[in-house]
Amino acid sequence: MNAPIPDARPASRSEADPHDAAAAGRYEFAAAEPRWQHRWAEADCFSVPDVPPADRPKYYVLEMFPYPSGQLHMGHVRNYTLGDVVARFKRARGFSVLHPMGWDAFGLPAENAARERGANPAEWTLRNIEIMRGTLQSLGLSLNWDREFATCLPDYYGHQQKLFLDFLRAGLVERREAFVNWDPVDHTVLANEQVVDGRGWRSGALIEKKRLSQWFLRITDFAPDLLDALDELPDWPERVRTMQAHWIGRSEGARVRFALDEPAPGGIGEVEVYTTRPDTLFGMSFLAIAPEHPLAAQVAATNPGAAGFVAECRRLGTSEATIEAAEKRGFDTGLRVRHPFIEGESFPVWIANFVLMEYGTGAIFGCPCGDQRDLDFARKYDLPVPVVVLPPGQDEASFTIGRTTHEGDGTLVRSGFLNGMSTAEGKRAAIRRLEEIGAGEGVTNWRLRDWGISRQRYWGCPIPVVHCASCGIVPVPAEQLPVVLPSDPDFSRPGNALDHHPTWKHTTCPACGGKAERETDTCDTFVDSSWYFARFTAPRAGTPTDRAAADGWLPVDQYIGGIEHAILHLLYARFFTRALHKTGHVGLSEPFKRLFTQGMVNHESFRDPADGSWLYPEEVERTATGATRRDNGAPVTVGRVEKMSKSKRNTVSPEAIIARFGADTARWFVLSDNPPERDMEWTEAGVSGAARFGQRLFRVVRAVAEGTVPAGAPGTAEGAVGELRRATHRTIAAVTEALEGFSFNVAVARLHELTSALADAEKAGAEKAEETPEWDAARREAALALCLLVSPMMPHLAEEMLAALEPDGAMAVQRSWPVADPALLAATRVTIAVQIMGKLRGTIEAEPDAEPAAVIAAAENEPNVARLLEGKRVVKRIHVPNRIVNLVVAG
RNA sequence: GCCCGCCUGGCGGAAUGGUAGACGCAGCGGACUUAAAAUCCGCAGCCCGAUGGCGUGCCGGUUCGAGUCCGGCGGCGGGCACCA
Numbered sequence: 001m002n003a004p005i006p007d008a009r010p011a012s013r014s015e016a017d018p019h020d021a022a023a024a025g026r027y028e029f030a031a032a033e034p035r036w037q038h039r040w041a042e043a044d045c046f047s048v049p050d051v052p053p054a055d056r057p058k059y060y061v062l063e064m065f066p067y068p069s070g071q072l073h074m075g076h077v078r079n080y081t082l083g084d085v086v087a088r089f090k091r092a093r094g095f096s097v098l099h100p101m102g103w104d105a106f107g108l109p110a111e112n113a114a115r116e117r118g119a120n121p122a123e124w125t126l127r128n129i130e131i132m133r134g135t136l137q138s139l140g141l142s143l144n145w146d147r148e149f150a151t152c153l154p155d156y157y158g159h160q161q162k163l164f165l166d167f168l169r170a171g172l173v174e175r176r177e178a179f180v181n182w183d184p185v186d187h188t189v190l191a192n193e194q195v196v197d198g199r200g201w202r203s204g205a206l207i208e209k210k211r212l213s214q215w216f217l218r219i220t221d222f223a224p225d226l227l228d229a230l231d232e233l234p235d236w237p238e239r240v241r242t243m244q245a246h247w248i249g250r251s252e253g254a255r256v257r258f259a260l261d262e263p264a265p266g267g268i269g270e271v272e273v274y275t276t277r278p279d280t281l282f283g284m285s286f287l288a289i290a291p292e293h294p295l296a297a298q299v300a301a302t303n304p305g306a307a308g309f310v311a312e313c314r315r316l317g318t319s320e321a322t323i324e325a326a327e328k329r330g331f332d333t334g335l336r337v338r339h340p341f342i343e344g345e346s347f348p349v350w351i352a353n354f355v356l357m358e359y360g361t362g363a364i365f366g367c368p369c370g371d372q373r374d375l376d377f378a379r380k381y382d383l384p385v386p387v388v389v390l391p392p393g394q395d396e397a398s399f400t401i402g403r404t405t406h407e408g409d410g411t412l413v414r415s416g417f418l419n420g421m422s423t424a425e426g427k428r429a430a431i432r433r434l435e436e437i438g439a440g441e442g443v444t445n446w447r448l449r450d451w452g453i454s455r456q457r458y459w460g461c462p463i464p465v466v467h468c469a470s471c472g473i474v475p476v477p478a479e480q481l482p483v484v485l486p487s488d489p490d491f492s493r494p495g496n497a498l499d500h501h502p503t504w505k506h507t508t509c510p511a512c513g514g515k516a517e518r519e520t521d522t523c524d525t526f527v528d529s530s531w532y533f534a535r536f537t538a539p540r541a542g543t544p545t546d547r548a549a550a551d552g553w554l555p556v557d558q559y560i561g562g563i564e565h566a567i568l569h570l571l572y573a574r575f576f577t578r579a580l581h582k583t584g585h586v587g588l589s590e591p592f593k594r595l596f597t598q599g600m601v602n603h604e605s606f607r608d609p610a611d612g613s614w615l616y617p618e619e620v621e622r623t624a625t626g627a628t629r630r631d632n633g634a635p636v637t638v639g640r641v642e643k644m645s646k647s648k649r650n651t652v653s654p655e656a657i658i659a660r661f662g663a664d665t666a667r668w669f670v671l672s673d674n675p676p677e678r679d680m681e682w683t684e685a686g687v688s689g690a691a692r693f694g695q696r697l698f699r700v701v702r703a704v705a706e707g708t709v710p711a712g713a714p715g716t717a718e719g720a721v722g723e724l725r726r727a728t729h730r731t732i733a734a735v736t737e738a739l740e741g742f743s744f745n746v747a748v749a750r751l752h753e754l755t756s757a758l759a760d761a762e763k764a765g766a767e768k769a770e771e772t773p774e775w776d777a778a779r780r781e782a783a784l785a786l787c788l789l790v791s792p793m794m795p796h797l798a799e800e801m802l803a804a805l806e807p808d809g810a811m812a813v814q815r816s817w818p819v820a821d822p823a824l825l826a827a828t829r830v831t832i833a834v835q836i837m838g839k840l841r842g843t844i845e846a847e848p849d850a851e852p853a854a855v856i857a858a859a860e861n862e863p864n865v866a867r868l869l870e871g872k873r874v875v876k877r878i879h880v881p882n883r884i885v886n887l888v889v890a891g
Numbered sequence: 892g893c894c895c896g897c898c899u900g901g902c903g904g905a906a907u908g909g910u911a912g913a914c915g916c917a918g919c920g921g922a923c924u925u926a927a928a929a930u931c932c933g934c935a936g937c938c939c940g941a942u943g944g945c946g947u948g949c950c951g952g953u954u955c956g957a958g959u960c961c962g963g964c965g966g967c968g969g970g971c972a973c974c975a
Contacts, residue, residue: 001975026929067975108974180973191973243895243970321971324892354892357973373892448972455973524973563969566895571972599897600968672915674903681903685916694917696930709947745904749914755913763931833910838956840910841942863944878955884909888955 001064001104001561001569027698029662033796037140045813046087046142047286048098050538050549059095060553061087062533064561064569065102068150068790069109070128072654073133074682075562078670081793082598082744083560084141085671089739089793090815091142095313098553100536101136101143103129105152105355106460106525108191114459114491121459122487125152136656139663140795147539151528156535158482159544160527164464165475166583172218175473178452179292181317182210186494189456194321200354202494209292209314214454215463215521219575223248223446225589227572235594237677240566247567249447254278254431255361256440258287258337261346266298271337273798274360274445278434279426280370282415283388285378287337288330288352290362299333306331306351313353320356328354340439341416341430352377358449368405375405381455387424388415438817451572453524458489458497460522468509469517477510483518496520529569530576533559544585549585563597563677570595596742599679601670603652608636652682664794665691671793672748693752695798697786700759704783705804707776720764721778722824727757728782729824735789736817744793751790758782780805788818834859835886841865844885850878859885 005791040046052058061757066076087099103125110121129150149156167173181190185205189212194201219226220395227248230241241786253276263269271287289296291313300307309331316323330353336346347365354373355364368375370387378385385401389410396413407424417433418426434440454463462483464476476483486504489497498504499520509516512861531544537553538546570592577591608629628636657666669690673680731754738747761779791798791812798812827848832855842862846855856877859865869889876888 064975069975104975189973192971193974195973226953237896239895246894247971249894318973319971321892324971328892451972457973525975526972529975532957562898562975564975565970567970568972569975672903678897678904683903683916686903689916692929699930743905749905752914759931831910835910835956838909838954843910867942876955878909878910884956886909886955 068128085792100147103150105150154482161464216450285367290355290357292357335459435709454521471511559592671744707751
């Protein structure tokens with residue numbers, strides 16, 4: 001989940017604004033924010049029952065729960081503010097809103113802290129949770145805190161073990177071998193991020209791929225459904241659905257068997273490849289197998305050169321990015337295969353580092369004409385490059401291939417019985433022939449692989465099985481759950497602390513009662529986050545889910561989190577929900593109805609040019625031309641704006657910002673800066689601007705509150721009163737629309753406008769002494785609308801203003817969202833742009849929806865337009881009502 | 892390497908294919924103040940003498956009209972299965 005920014009820098013001391021005390025009549029956030037948080041808690045405003053009430057529609061808002069790194073960062077502030085605006089908005093719109101919070105509490109950082117500082121992972125994690133809960137609460141989030149849980153406690157992971165057993169029984173779990181990154185010095189399995197330039201991050205040893213028996217969840221069983229159901233998620237970002245579709249990667253192709261000229265050592269007689277381009281079989285140049293392919297192992301057993309190459313490939317580790325970015329290299333095994341279509345010809349068998357064992361059959365036929373990677377490989381090793389696909393418009397006699405190939409469709413040439421066919425025809429014909437001669441068949445292939453969940457680590461959910469010498473693998477009976485982690489792990493030596501524990505793994509076999517050992521692998525933490533949204537609906541239930549609660553609240557109506565989770569977490573959660581459905585734990589398959597992915601929070605970075613060290617923002621003074629060090633005035637290099645991180649020292653602590661400016665200011669700034677799906681830049685100026693607006697809004701509303709009490713409801717729509725009222729109602733409509741559409745920055749802009757309009761009205765009223773009841777009522781209407789419209793974004797300030805405006809009224813959190821009066825939304829005049837040949841030449845004023853003929857006539861009579869039309873003939877008149885007239889002229 | 896995005900004034904950004912730059916930040920000018928802070932008012936894309944020209948990363952296309960749609964290129968970012 002939300003990745004920690006592992007920054008241990010202490011929050012800078014709270015800096016109270018020195019002007020606060022001096023200037024009377026300012027909004028005092030430091031007193032107001034805790035007061036309102038207390039009032040909300042007292043009134044229990046954010047609790048909902050496990051089964052949603054029938055009297056109103058339900059709405060489940062969820063933000064991706066945080067990893068408790070110990071410090072909240074600005075990315076969290078942004079994420080949880082976005083969710084809180086939605087939660088408060090929907091509540092005001094009459095929904096029963098479930099908005100829970102918890103902790104994604106298992107993971108590597110706790111083990112790292114244990115190794116580096118001798119911390120106990122559980123104690124370290126629970127302490128971090130205490131700290132982060134406090135910061136979250138100071139943000140004034142409308143969370144149902146009664147539902148809080150941490151995945152690292154048996155209350156949660158015990159139920160997860162039950163799910164594992166149910167999945168096992170349902171055939172959704174299996175055990176098989178897979179590769180891990182192995183540190184041969186520390187004797188430890190490493191995560192990809194712990195492998196730096198092919199070496200273990202602690203030992204510095206060259207890592208190797210190592211084969212281990214591991215647990216897998218059969219996500220591939222659901223591949224077709226996971227792909228097809230993407231079409232039923234219209235409220236997910238298009239790009240996330242596209243990324244998932246590519247990840248699942250359905251492809252139509254063929255399996256082709258190539259017989260070896262003479263049997264290889266070990267008796268292997270043929271190699272099976274998968275290809276999506278059977279049409280290009282006549283363009284074959286070589287056959288390539290993955291370094292982990294069984295045939296490669298056989299060759300390596302007798303061929304030292306092959307063994308060396310395979311060993312080298314092992315050092316690339318398991319990361320696909322590393323493997324694919326590496327220079328393409330190969331080793332010629334000396335073996336040759338016969339071609340199913342070409343009598344008497346044979347092709348060399350290479351071991352190649354870019355062939356992935358996990359995809360297809362772990363072997364390919366190399367066709368440089370149809371695949372750029374194959375071409376690169378052929379050029380490097382001087383292998384033939386037969387041309388068999390002629391791109392459209394090319395001539396067979398003259399067409400040649402240089403450094404880049406045409407991977408698209410074309411006409412097949414030099415391809416025997418496929419000659420003259422299109423790519424699509426050729427694929428069908430080639431597959432038909434392969435099937436006739438028994439050399440292969442058409443197949444559907446998936447890129448998606450089963451989900452390996454085994455982790456050789458202590459700090460995770462224990463996998464509830466026992467290994468018995470006589471009975472084999474035996475599931476722990478449900479009544480013996482939870483299998484609880486020992487509280488006293490020893491991290492003084494590398495490796496899996498759970499496996500090293502002196503007593504924990506020794507147990508008796510549930511089947512035969514003999515001596516047995518517990519499984520010491522724990523679950524991938526993605527498992528924990530794959531069903532937490534369901535657990536939130538009934539967090540204290542004695543079973544993993546409570547069907548009435550889960551079926552009542554799910555799906556999550558709005559899920560919000562970082563784009564970095566677009567594939568893995570979201571796909572695993574979709575799969576897990578299907579598995580929960582199959583095992584009867586929930587009644588649906590798609591967990592998240594609507595998804596929003598937010599951008600990152602960035603900040604400028606500073607370095608000292610003297611020694612290149614990074615500097616914290618507090619150490620730097622901005623000047624007109626650049627920046628200097630606060631302590632000695634030396635110049636500072638202003639670096640790029642980039643993702644906040646400990647190493648760049650460009651983090652900003654939410655605690656410090658909240659202490660200095662208040663939660664509402666922090667919230668307002670992260671909402672107002674830019675559209676939430678984009679990366680934002682945290683700036684001091686932006687924060688102080690947000691703080692200034694809060695004070696201005698408070699002044700403007702308080703001025704209304706201190707005015708005379710209105711005699712009645714605002715009835716007029718005339719004159720200045722009408723203008724203000726139209727501004728109010730247009731703002732209500734615009735802000736409502738903006739919040740529905742996640743355009744929070746636009747909502748902010750509209751609220752700035754209404755605030756200015758009300759401030760102007762105040763001044764105008766004062767100057768003209770226009771204290772009529774209608775005028776006063778219109779101002780109150782605007783002020784009330786401002787209170788309610790800002791309340792999802794600056795909830796504390798909204799309460800404070802509303803209490804001033806209506807001392808005996810209900811709290812903002814208890815009120816309904818304002819509704820715009822349609823009669824006050826219509827414009828009284830419209831400005832219509834007049835273009836000639838698409839270029840703006842003037843504007844005219846008109847009644848809304850005026851007669852087209854009259855509008856066009858007025859447009860042609862506009863002085864500048866008329867001048868430019870002189871001597872020209874208007875041949876076409878385009879009129880877009882209330883917007884534009886475009887005149888097309890001839891001559 | 893592969894997949895997916897993003898690119899608009901000094902800056903963040905706004906804009907159902909219909910007046911590009913709303914709103915804010917920074918800036919400049921003014922008011923208030925002994926002064927400062929705070930606050931309030933005003934100016935402001937670029938070029939130009941102009942009622943003109945140019946302008947939404949770059950090149951091309953579709954359209955009466957393109958920031959918006961299509962094709963190509965460049966730069967930046969996310970993901971790549973054991974970071975979360």
